[in-house]
Amino acid sequence: MTHGTAPASQTAEAPSALLEVHAAVVAVLGLPELAGISDRRARGAHCLWCDYGPLTTAEAVDLGEHKTDDVAVFPRACRRCAGRRAHRGMYDHHPDCETCRTTEAGCEIGRALFRLAREGRR
Numbered sequence: 308m309t310h311g312t313a314p315a316s317q318t319a320e321a322p323s324a325l326l327e328v329h330a331a332v333v334a335v336l337g338l339p340e341l342a343g344i345s346d347r348r349a350r351g352a353h354c355l356w357c358d359y360g361p362l363t364t365a366e367a368v369d370l371g372e373h374k375t376d377d378v379a380v381f382p383r384a385c386r387r388c389a390g391r392r393a394h395r396g397m398y399d400h401h402p403d404c405e406t407c408r409t410t411e412a413g414c415e416i417g418r419a420l421f422r423l424a425r426e427g428r429r
């Protein structure tokens with residue numbers, strides 16, 4: 308129904324290799340408990356999930372700013388972890404999403420998950 312929250316002008320592909328993920332997509336990926344994570348994970352230097360690192364810009368998936376208690380953390384993931392979770396997330400998201408079920412293009416979240424899953428396979 309009301310699905311359009313992101314302004315269309317923001318959808319241009321950024322020239323940078325860094326993947327940034329919309330908060331709604333991050334929610335589908337499912338973040339672990341962020342309170343008490345190691346500093347290098349909180350800064351996004353290492354992968355939030357597998358602790359691989361230090362991540363280069365080309366390898367990292369930016370998961371955005373999150374708040375734990377009163378501190379802000381900026382977790383990032385390696386493409387493999389993000390891709391694996393996005394792949395699973397597609398199956399969680401798809402049956403619940405009217406847009407993805409009824410249109411070929413799918414919604415923004417569905418497309419972002421697909422893109423992440425594809426990137427993670429490289």
Ligand SMILES: [Zn+2]
Binds near residue numbers: 354357358385387388
């Ligand atoms: Zn990882």
Ligand SMILES: [Zn+2]
Binds near residue numbers: 405414
């Ligand atoms: Zn969808």
